[in-house]
Amino acid sequence: MTILKQDKGELILAAALDLFEKQGFDGTAVPEIAEAAGVGTGTIYRYFATKEELFNALYGRWRGAYNDFVLAEFPPGLSIRGRFGGYWRRMIGFAKQHPHATRFLELHHHAPHLDETNRELSQRYLDVANTFFAEGVATGELKDLPPRLAVALMWGALMALIKLEAVMPLEEATIAGAEACLWDAIRKHA
Amino acid sequence: MTILKQDKGELILAAALDLFEKQGFDGTAVPEIAEAAGVGTGTIYRYFATKEELFNALYGRWRGAYNDFVLAEFPPGLSIRGRFGGYWRRMIGFAKQHPHATRFLELHHHAPHLDETNRELSQRYLDVANTFFAEGVATGELKDLPPRLAVALMWGALMALIKLEAVMPLEEATIAGAEACLWDAIRKHA
Amino acid sequence: MTILKQDKGELILAAALDLFEKQGFDGTAVPEIAEAAGVGTGTIYRYFATKEELFNALYGRWRGAYNDFVLAEFPPGLSIRGRFGGYWRRMIGFAKQHPHATRFLELHHHAPHLDETNRELSQRYLDVANTFFAEGVATGELKDLPPRLAVALMWGALMALIKLEAVMPLEEATIAGAEACLWDAIRKHA
Amino acid sequence: MTILKQDKGELILAAALDLFEKQGFDGTAVPEIAEAAGVGTGTIYRYFATKEELFNALYGRWRGAYNDFVLAEFPPGLSIRGRFGGYWRRMIGFAKQHPHATRFLELHHHAPHLDETNRELSQRYLDVANTFFAEGVATGELKDLPPRLAVALMWGALMALIKLEAVMPLEEATIAGAEACLWDAIRKHA
DNA sequence: AATGAATGAGTGTTCATTCAT
DNA sequence: AATGAATGAACACTCATTCAT
Numbered sequence: 001m002t003i004l005k006q007d008k009g010e011l012i013l014a015a016a017l018d019l020f021e022k023q024g025f026d027g028t029a030v031p032e033i034a035e036a037a038g039v040g041t042g043t044i045y046r047y048f049a050t051k052e053e054l055f056n057a058l059y060g061r062w063r064g065a066y067n068d069f070v071l072a073e074f075p076p077g078l079s080i081r082g083r084f085g086g087y088w089r090r091m092i093g094f095a096k097q098h099p100h101a102t103r104f105l106e107l108h109h110h111a112p113h114l115d116e117t118n119r120e121l122s123q124r125y126l127d128v129a130n131t132f133f134a135e136g137v138a139t140g141e142l143k144d145l146p147p148r149l150a151v152a153l154m155w156g157a158l159m160a161l162i163k164l165e166a167v168m169p170l171e172e173a174t175i176a177g178a179e180a181c182l183w184d185a186i187r188k189h190a
Numbered sequence: 191m192t193i194l195k196q197d198k199g200e201l202i203l204a205a206a207l208d209l210f211e212k213q214g215f216d217g218t219a220v221p222e223i224a225e226a227a228g229v230g231t232g233t234i235y236r237y238f239a240t241k242e243e244l245f246n247a248l249y250g251r252w253r254g255a256y257n258d259f260v261l262a263e264f265p266p267g268l269s270i271r272g273r274f275g276g277y278w279r280r281m282i283g284f285a286k287q288h289p290h291a292t293r294f295l296e297l298h299h300h301a302p303h304l305d306e307t308n309r310e311l312s313q314r315y316l317d318v319a320n321t322f323f324a325e326g327v328a329t330g331e332l333k334d335l336p337p338r339l340a341v342a343l344m345w346g347a348l349m350a351l352i353k354l355e356a357v358m359p360l361e362e363a364t365i366a367g368a369e370a371c372l373w374d375a376i377r378k379h380a
Numbered sequence: 381m382t383i384l385k386q387d388k389g390e391l392i393l394a395a396a397l398d399l400f401e402k403q404g405f406d407g408t409a410v411p412e413i414a415e416a417a418g419v420g421t422g423t424i425y426r427y428f429a430t431k432e433e434l435f436n437a438l439y440g441r442w443r444g445a446y447n448d449f450v451l452a453e454f455p456p457g458l459s460i461r462g463r464f465g466g467y468w469r470r471m472i473g474f475a476k477q478h479p480h481a482t483r484f485l486e487l488h489h490h491a492p493h494l495d496e497t498n499r500e501l502s503q504r505y506l507d508v509a510n511t512f513f514a515e516g517v518a519t520g521e522l523k524d525l526p527p528r529l530a531v532a533l534m535w536g537a538l539m540a541l542i543k544l545e546a547v548m549p550l551e552e553a554t555i556a557g558a559e560a561c562l563w564d565a566i567r568k569h570a
Numbered sequence: 571m572t573i574l575k576q577d578k579g580e581l582i583l584a585a586a587l588d589l590f591e592k593q594g595f596d597g598t599a600v601p602e603i604a605e606a607a608g609v610g611t612g613t614i615y616r617y618f619a620t621k622e623e624l625f626n627a628l629y630g631r632w633r634g635a636y637n638d639f640v641l642a643e644f645p646p647g648l649s650i651r652g653r654f655g656g657y658w659r660r661m662i663g664f665a666k667q668h669p670h671a672t673r674f675l676e677l678h679h680h681a682p683h684l685d686e687t688n689r690e691l692s693q694r695y696l697d698v699a700n701t702f703f704a705e706g707v708a709t710g711e712l713k714d715l716p717p718r719l720a721v722a723l724m725w726g727a728l729m730a731l732i733k734l735e736a737v738m739p740l741e742e743a744t745i746a747g748a749e750a751c752l753w754d755a756i757r758k759h760a
Numbered sequence: 761a762a763t764g765a766a767t768g769a770g771t772g773t774t775c776a777t778t779c780a781t
Numbered sequence: 782a783a784t785g786a787a788t789g790a791a792c793a794c795t796c797a798t799t800c801a802t
Binding site for chain 1: 212213214215216217300333335336338339340342343345346347348349350351353354358364367368370371372374375376377379
Binding site for chain 5: 032045
């Protein structure tokens with residue numbers, strides 16, 4: 001009732017996450033996913049109409065989890081600096097807990113296979129980020145930059161850090177150091 | 191018979207750059223490249239023994255050009271800040287002039303198809319970057335961070351910017367703003 | 381659902397035997413075999429990893445059957461002449477029952493595609509023949525020839541006969557006549 | 571004017587003989603022949619319209635030479651035994667002088683690529699042989715066998731010998747021994 | 761006359777998808 | 782519901798043939 005009685009759909013998604021992240025969409029064969037999931041090839045098609053649909057279900061699942069985790073509301077009144085730190089800790093926390101999923105999300109962020117729903121999910125993330133930066137600019141705490149630029153810089157830095165983690169595990173000092181760097185990057189200096 | 195008569199090898203490389211960047215290695219079919227290049231399928235194999243060899247020739251060509259352009263020596267005595275700006279301007283300059291190539295390089299930085307020579311070319315780039323940051327840390331101008339972390343943050347931010355450029359052309363103000371952000375990110379503050 | 385339901389692997393082997401014998405290894409395309417077998421092209425690769433493996437499976441199967449049939453032990457005490465006749469009848473019997481297979485074996489006796497196992501199977505056949513002739517020479521019943529020469533002459537004559545059968549079916553008188561010729565060829569005359 | 575000034579057609583035929591004998595018709599690529607002949611690929615098509623035509627020209631050339639050499643008239647009045655020995659020596663002589671060509675002829679004796687002219691050349695050879703055996707049967711010197719059978723046995727034995735030569739050079743004793751065997755095979759015994 | 765770069769139909773092989781069980 | 786054998790379109794790659802030079 002715990003591990004043994006897993007839904008096969010879940011087993012398939014788990015195997016697909018692993019393989020798509022390692023080999024990419026085109027480099028991964030459906031029977032390969034089936035074998036890794038321990039199900040028959042045909043079974044995959046009982047849960048997902050096509051390989052693309054499986055891919056989008058997987059992306060949607062993790063992008064949704066990511067958004068839910070990172071974009072949750074903060075206690076009202078939290079400062080820009082506090083929220084920045086919060087976002088940072090959440091993103092890092094998610095990445096440390098789900099490194100495969102995080103790399104999968106990054107790798108396929110612009111994949112041509114993404115459907116409209118998933119594009120919107122990705123966009124929602126950007127919208128929140130843009131709003132946050134706009135607010136920080138308005139309060140004068142952040143540099144007067146186009147929010148998209150700030151978001152891009154933060155996101156890119158984060159992703160590079162995630163990739164780094166595959167080689168060199170991120171310790172608390174590193175994480176805190178990176179946070180300081182990035183806060184210095186965007187805050188307005190005296 | 192003059193301008194029309196381009197080397198077919200070059201036409202093939204140009205078409206491959208475009209397609210590999212858009213669709214990735216596994217997502218691009220050799221006949222697709224041939225058609226985009228305006229040559230017969232078989233012709234590709236007169237210039238490159240395999241699809242992998244074509245890929246590596248392409249990567250090597252652009253990684254070489256990138257390294258030559260970005261890593262060229264600076265005038266002696268240039269400050270850390272000056273060199274940081276120099277690197278930044280060169281990287282942005284290259285990216286603006288060759289956006290497809292830059293994205294291609296980023297996308298396949300860790301591709302399993304890269305041969306040893308190309309892996310070394312990629313490494314050379316990282317070595318120079320690491321050395322630069324170590325020096326800046328030693329002079330006390332940069333934050334005391336592991337150089338790999340600093341490099342990762344810079345590189346990731348740059349790549350995010352490159353991707354952004356596909357959507358929103360980078361103006362001078364944006365470039366300068368990003369440079370200021372990143373310098374603030376790494377420099378030691380009073 | 382009974383007789384119609386043949387193993388596809390067998391259908392493939394049967395079609396391949398026919399085509400390899402008529403057209404040789406390089407002259408036979410895998411889709412051609414598939415069509416002759418009445419299966420899809422891809423199906424062949426569910427049974428045999430490569431064309432070479434199919435070829436070797438086919439060769440091994442028939443060389444094994446041939447050896448089992450022809451090289452079976454004789455009742456002890458049987459004379460050289462008796463054994464010669466026995467071998468002859470078995471070889472002819474096999475060839476009449478499996479003419480395609482026999483020609484296939486002859487055609488590919490020295491094929492570069494044969495794997496080690498099959499080379500050994502071919503060699504085993506020659507070893508028995510050499511031993512038989514050596515024994516006949518030792519008893520004084522056969523001419524004092526190098527066994528390899530005698531084996532070559534016999535084998536060559538047999539194969540020519542097999543090819544002849546494709547044009548002119550072998551009757552009992554012909555078979556007996558040929559046996560008499562060949563026995564006269566190798567026996568020591570007064 | 572001797573070796574340097576060879577006709578390119580001859581160079582091509584010589585290279586083709588070598589490769590067809592080693593690799594078969596389907597296993598040999600036209601550019602491979604061109605390279606072995608030291609000419610350009612296109613040049614082959616100035617001498618032979620297609621690969622098949624080259625093959626047939628080659629076969630015709632050697633089959634013609636073989637027939638001319640082996641089937642030449644004997645001095646009138648030569649006995650059956652004498653003529654048998656004559657044929658044998660000529661066949662062996664040709665094979666020793668032109669081992670590649672002999673194996674090439676044997677290998678492609680029944681090739682599907684042979685044109686009508688070449689089929690007739692092969693047939694002429696069989697006709698002479700058949701006539702010879704029929705005459706020997708008529709004089710009572712040879713066993714009363716269908717000539718085709720006798721010819722098949724002789725030809726097969728010869729070819730086996732030729733193949734043997736590739737492994738174990740034929741000495742005079744071997745050749746004479748084989749001749750004795752084969753004469754014993756066909757002559758009528760007391 | 762001679763070439764070899766160029767080609768596209770054809771090769772061996774893979775894989776997303778189907779379907780009888 | 783679950784399977785995995787079966788498939789054929791598509792893949793990477795080859796080669797007989799052509800043709801501009």
